[in-house]
Structure formats: structure tokens, C-alpha cells
Amino acid sequence: DAMVIQNPRYQVTQFGKPVTLSCSQTLNHNVMYWYQQKSSQAPKLLFHYYDKDFNNEADTPDNFQSRRPNTSFCFLDIRSPGLGDAAMYLCATRTWGLGKQFFGPGTRLTVL
Amino acid sequence: ELKVEQNPLFLSMQEGKNYTIYCNYSTTSDRLYWYRQDPGKSLESLFVLLSNGAVKQEGRLMASLDTKARLSTLHITAAVHDLSATYFCAVDHLAGANSKLTFGKGITLSVRP
Numbered sequence: 001d002a003m004v005i006q007n008p009r010y011q012v013t014q015f016g017k018p019v020t021l022s023c024s025q026t027l028n029h030n031v032m033y034w035y036q037q038k039s040s041q042a043p044k045l046l047f048h049y050y051d052k053d054f055n056n057e058a059d060t061p062d063n064f065q066s067r068r069p070n071t072s073f074c075f076l077d078i079r080s081p082g083l084g085d086a087a088m089y090l091c092a093t094r095t096w097g098l099g100k101q102f103f104g105p106g107t108r109l110t111v112l
Numbered sequence: 113e114l115k116v117e118q119n120p121l122f123l124s125m126q127e128g129k130n131y132t133i134y135c136n137y138s139t140t141s142d143r144l145y146w147y148r149q150d151p152g153k154s155l156e157s158l159f160v161l162l163s164n165g166a167v168k169q170e171g172r173l174m175a176s177l178d179t180k181a182r183l184s185t186l187h188i189t190a191a192v193h194d195l196s197a198t199y200f201c202a203v204d205h206l207a208g209a210n211s212k213l214t215f216g217k218g219i220t221l222s223v224r225p
Contacts, residue, residue, distance in 0.1 A: 033212070042200060042215035043155070055210065090154060096212070098142045099162065099204045101213060103155040 003027070004104035006091050013081050018106045021107045023091030028099055032074040033101065034066060035055045035090040049074060078109075102104040114205050118216035125191040127221045133154045133182040133219050135201035142179045143204040146186060147198045150223065155200065159186075191223045 004025045023032065030051050035043035047056045049068045058066040063085070065077040078085055088108050092101040115138040124132050135144070142163055147155040159168045161177035161184060168175050172195065174187045184201055198220045202213040 039156075041218050043214055048212060086216070088154075092155075099211065100145060100157055100160050101149075106154045107132075108152075 002091055003009070004047070004091060004102050006104040006107050008107060009105060010110070012112065013078075014112050015083065016080045019078050020079055021070050021078075021089050021109070022073045023076070023104055024072050024106075025091075025093045025095055026072070027102060028071060029095040029102070030071065030091035032092040033092040033094070034074070034076050035092065036085075037090055037106075039087075042048060045077070048094075053070045063112075081109070081111045083111050085109065113212045114141075114203060116201060116203050116214050116216040118199075118201055119221060120218050121217060122220045123222070125188065125195075125221060127192060127223055127225050128190050131188045131191060131221075133186045133188075133199065133221075135186070135216055137182050137203045137205075139203075139205050139213075140179070141203045141205040142177075144177050144184050145204070146175050146184070147200045147202065149200065149218070150197050155192070158199075161183045163213045188221075192219075193223045193225075196221055 007022050032047040037043040046060045047066050053056045063079050086109045091104040092108045094101045095096045118135050144161045146158040148158050149155050160176040164179040166177045172189045176185050177184045198218045200218045202215045
């Protein structure tokens with residue numbers, strides 16, 4: 001089945017140690033999103049790609065970067081994780097002309 | 113700035129009874145989505161409402177959209193324990209490449225016997 005895959009599902013890192021989360025999709029969707037969701041809160045959009053065009057939300061910290069080397073893959077890099085970055089990170093995709101977003105299973109990040 | 117409000121934020125439901133939860137938003141849009149989230153899990157798409165007067169039903173859940181009132185309702189018929197989860201509505205208010213969702217804070221439903 002076509003789907004959105006996130007790896008790893010659980011990631012533990014140390015304060016200040018860079019970490020990369022990955023997302024891949026077999027849906028061939030041209031839009032990919034990264035969200036941060038903290039406990040008992042709504043998902044918060046960090047950035048999104050429309051094809052290779054990168055769109056950063058104004059309040060996304062510089063500590064968060066993203067790469068999209070091709071249509072199928074998108075990466076979230078956290079350069080120096082702080083305790084406040086512990087959250088669930090959700091990747092989603094959407095195809096042009098269809099509003100619905102398809103979410104991956106998420107990566108739970110713990111910062112020690 | 114688009115604001116999406118959901119109420120109530122928490123609802124304790126009795127099994128077998130009917131309930132309605134609400135989602136209202138501040139800017140014109142005709143695209144609204146309902147998602148379900150179980151604890152520790154990702155978001156599962158429930159309904160896509162793309163026009164004024166749209167009504168969608170799946171099992172015990174029925175969602176509708178009134179774009180003039182900027183209001184969506186999610187009606188629960190004869191609540192069962194399996195419906196316990198957090199329900200988010202999200203509004204898509206920009207067209208084309210910049211399209212993105214603004215989520216409400218979510219409503220946590222708990223069904224008790």
C-alpha cells in the first residue's frame with residue numbers, strides 16, 4: 001500500500017547532539033510537511049516543501065532545518081536539540097489539487 | 113491570522129448517548145478536515161469537507177460544514193468506548209502551493225459505561 005513512512009519511530013538524543021529524522025513516501029505527492037506536536041497540543045507546522053520549493057514558517061526556530069533530496073524523501077535536522085524540542089514529529093504529504101494531508105506514524109523525540 | 117477554535121476541549125460521554133462537538137474558524141474557507149488521534153499515535157483522517165453544506169458520515173460519526181457561519185459540527189450517535197480519542201479539526205485557507213492547515217486545539221472525548 002502507498003504510504004508515508006517515518007524513521008525512526010523513537011529517537012533519543014542528548015542535549016545539544018544533532019539529530020536527523022527521516023520521512024519517505026510512496027504516494028508520489030509533491031507537497032511534504034513537517035509538524036511538531038507537543039503533549040496535549042495541536043500539531044504545529046514547521047515548514048513544507050512544494051516540490052523543491054522550501055517554505056519556512058516565520059516562528060520556526062533556526063535550530064530546525066530540512067532537506068528534500070528528491071520527491072520521495074524529506075529530512076528534518078535539529079542542529080542542537082534542547083529539552084524543549086522533545087515532541088512527536090509528524091511528516092505529512094499532499095498532492096496538488098487535493099487538500100487532504102496524509103500523515104506518517106510520527107517520530108517521538110526524547111532529549112536527555 | 114486564521115484562528116480555529118474547538119469546543120469543548122474535553123467531553124466525557126456516556127455510552128449510548130448522542131453528542132455534538134463544534135469547530136469554528138475566523139477566515140473564509142471552504143475546506144475543512146477532521147482528524148482523529150489516539151494517545152501516542154499519529155493523525156488519522158476522518159472527513160474531508162470541501163463545500164458549504166457538505167455532510168459526510170462514517171459509522172457513528174457525521175460531520176457537516178457551514179461556510180457562511182464558519183462552523184463545522186461533528187455529531188456522535190450512540191457513543192461507544194472505541195470513539196475515545198482526541199479529535200482535531202483543521203482548516204485549509206490558502207490556495208495552491210502555499211496551502212497549509214491550521215489546526216484547532218483538539219477535543220478529547222472519553223466514553224464511559
